[in-house]
Amino acid sequence: MSVRKWARIRSPWLIHFNTGGCNGCDIEFVAAITPRFDVERFGIKLQGSPRHADVLGVTGPITMQITKRLLRIYRQMPEPKFVVAIGTCATSGGPFKDCYSVHGGVDTVIPVDVYIPGCPPKPEAIIYGIAKLLNKLSEGEGEEKVEEGKVIKESEEERREKEAKGH
Amino acid sequence: MSYGTTIKVPFGPQHPALKEPEYFLFEVDGDIVVKVTPRIGYVHRGVEKAFEQETYLHNLYLAERICGICSHAHSTCYTQTIEGLIPLEIPPRAVYIRLIMAELERLHSHSLWVGIAAHEAGFDTLFMYLWRDREMIMDLMEEISGNRVTHAINTIGGVRRDITSEQATKIKKFLEKFESNVKEYTKVLESEQTFIKRTKDVGVLKPRDAIVLCAVGPTLRASGIKSDVRADDPYLAYGEIPFNVITHDGCDVYARTIVRCEEMIESANIIRYALDHLPEGKIKVPPPRTIAPNESVGRVEAPRGELIHYARSNGTNKPERYKVRAPTLGNLASVCQTLIGAHVADIPLILAGIDPCFSCMDRVIITKKSV
Numbered sequence: 226m227s228v229r230k231w232a233r234i235r236s237p238w239l240i241h242f243n244t245g246g247c248n249g250c251d252i253e254f255v256a257a258i259t260p261r262f263d264v265e266r267f268g269i270k271l272q273g274s275p276r277h278a279d280v281l282g283v284t285g286p287i288t289m290q291i292t293k294r295l296l297r298i299y300r301q302m303p304e305p306k307f308v309v310a311i312g313t314c315a316t317s318g319g320p321f322k323d324c325y326s327v328h329g330g331v332d333t334v335i336p337v338d339v340y341i342p343g344c345p346p347k348p349e350a351i352i353y354g355i356a357k358l359l360n361k362l363s364e365g366e367g368e369e370k371v372e373e374g375k376v377i378k379e380s381e382e383e384r385r386e387k388e389a390k391g392h
Numbered sequence: 393m394s395y396g397t398t399i400k401v402p403f404g405p406q407h408p409a410l411k412e413p414e415y416f417l418f419e420v421d422g423d424i425v426v427k428v429t430p431r432i433g434y435v436h437r438g439v440e441k442a443f444e445q446e447t448y449l450h451n452l453y454l455a456e457r458i459c460g461i462c463s464h465a466h467s468t469c470y471t472q473t474i475e476g477l478i479p480l481e482i483p484p485r486a487v488y489i490r491l492i493m494a495e496l497e498r499l500h501s502h503s504l505w506v507g508i509a510a511h512e513a514g515f516d517t518l519f520m521y522l523w524r525d526r527e528m529i530m531d532l533m534e535e536i537s538g539n540r541v542t543h544a545i546n547t548i549g550g551v552r553r554d555i556t557s558e559q560a561t562k563i564k565k566f567l568e569k570f571e572s573n574v575k576e577y578t579k580v581l582e583s584e585q586t587f588i589k590r591t592k593d594v595g596v597l598k599p600r601d602a603i604v605l606c607a608v609g610p611t612l613r614a615s616g617i618k619s620d621v622r623a624d625d626p627y628l629a630y631g632e633i634p635f636n637v638i639t640h641d642g643c644d645v646y647a648r649t650i651v652r653c654e655e656m657i658e659s660a661n662i663i664r665y666a667l668d669h670l671p672e673g674k675i676k677v678p679p680p681r682t683i684a685p686n687e688s689v690g691r692v693e694a695p696r697g698e699l700i701h702y703a704r705s706n707g708t709n710k711p712e713r714y715k716v717r718a719p720t721l722g723n724l725a726s727v728c729q730t731l732i733g734a735h736v737a738d739i740p741l742i743l744a745g746i747d748p749c750f751s752c753m754d755r756v757i758i759t760k761k762s763v
């Protein structure tokens with residue numbers, strides 16, 4: 226195992242981003258770092274800058290206005306990067322699926338590695354999901370992701386911008 | 393000291409100090425904020441429109457998902473509004489169970505906030521202690537309702553689950569422990585110099601400004617104004633239960649913390665009283681499926697302040713119009729005012745001071761920019 230991989234599995238740094246959720250998932254996510262659950266025992270550290278993060282934890286459905294910001298944060302993260310969709314909203318759009326200003330789940334915008342369903346998922350479930358991701362990594366998955374991460378769908382605005390430039 | 397020129401500092405939408413995406417543009421002169429421009433709307437999902445597309449029963453679950461911290465406040469307000477439309481009288485036992493859940497939720501929301509405030513002030517030990525205690529409340533709520541966050545205990549015409557006598561004893565036992573812990577933490581907050589230095593005279597909101605800018609909830613009460621929907625316009629069974637409206641004259645972040653700590657003690661007393669006077673009987677009555685044309689407004693004191701829902705029915709099984717006015721909308725203007733003249737380092741603390749919940753509040757989408 227390379228030192229890089231070893232470090233990645235032993236101490237993944239997490240960044241959390243709410244893309245339009247109701248706060249339920251966010252609070253459960255924060256609860257996971259508090260004494261009862263304590264994700265730090267897996268070496269997981271929550272921190273603020275996307276440039277230092279390995280894993281992006283997304284909560285909530287993707288609203289139209291946040292899409293561009295989510296993409297920007299995703300692009301700022303260094304390779305290899307992994308995305309965890311926390312909650313039903315992030316997985317599929319949940320109760321807000323049909324709302325006029327919601328795109329749907331996270332995978333309509335960026336590729337997702339682990340889905341954690343639940344509305345909201347319990348902190349145990351969140352920890353389980355992240356542990357699954359770490360397992361996946363130790364089995365060698367995600368190695369090919371070292372290349373430039375691909376973006377599934379550009380935000381509406383970016384598409385328009387490109388069109389405008391093309392014309 | 394003034395430098396004569398100002399610099400623009402963007403804050404958000406992704407920021408470690410806030411769990412939710414919101415953007416503020418600060419203009420700073422040296423270290424002092426001179427202008428604040430908020431940009432809201434990142435969390436706008438179009439919930440009000442979604443209400444019009446689902447039946448009254450489905451909307452109950454949507455109402456809970458407006459906000460994940462005060463989900464019970466939203467669903468209580470929703471059921472109250474819809475029961476006002478019908479109109480429908482709910483059994484007294486259901487009223488008390490709703491009230492007990494509402495106060496348990498206030499305990500969890502306030503302990504969450506005091507923890508966050510301590511964290512923003514750099515006092516992480518207290519943050520961890522409070523969140524440890526908060527888990528006890530979450531366990532209780534899970535036992536009563538079946539879920540930690542979105543309880544779904546309310547239904548139109550009553551509640552879905554009863555509180556058994558064993559659960560009542562459990563709640564009382566928990567309250568004893570929780571109350572003594574909160575008293576201890578309050579003592580720590582009142583004597584801990586690092587916390588006091590960080591919060592006293594920070595984010596001052598004068599009583600007059602608080603009224604003019606429509607502040608609500610603990611933010612308003614920490615400016616010395618006695619205003620609480622539970623006391624001013626009693627809903628549920630608050631008219632029958634003796635309790636005090638907590639106020640503080642400090643007008644700063646420190647006062648907001650102490651108000652919330654004391655409200656927790658008050659809530660504990662309310663729950664105890666309600667459990668002792670829990671009426672016997674049914675817990676729900678069946679509601680009609682369709683509702684004749686009518687209008688109704690519900691008012692609830694959510695943990696963050698006054699929450700208003702409005703509904704209009706048109707004779708079908710779906711509402712014609714639904715409107716939500718969340719407390720953070722009331723507090724946002726006041727927080728922008730208090731931020732002016734603050735140090736850059738105090739921004740997260742002052743912003744967190746109103747206990748913002750942007751997912752309740754965001755309701756703007758600009759689809760076409762004017763050229």
Ligand code: SF4
Pocket residue numbers: 245246247248249250251284285286311312313314315319320343344345346457460
């Ligand atoms: S999954 Fe549920 S709790 Fe989580 S953000 Fe969506 S509605 Fe809220």
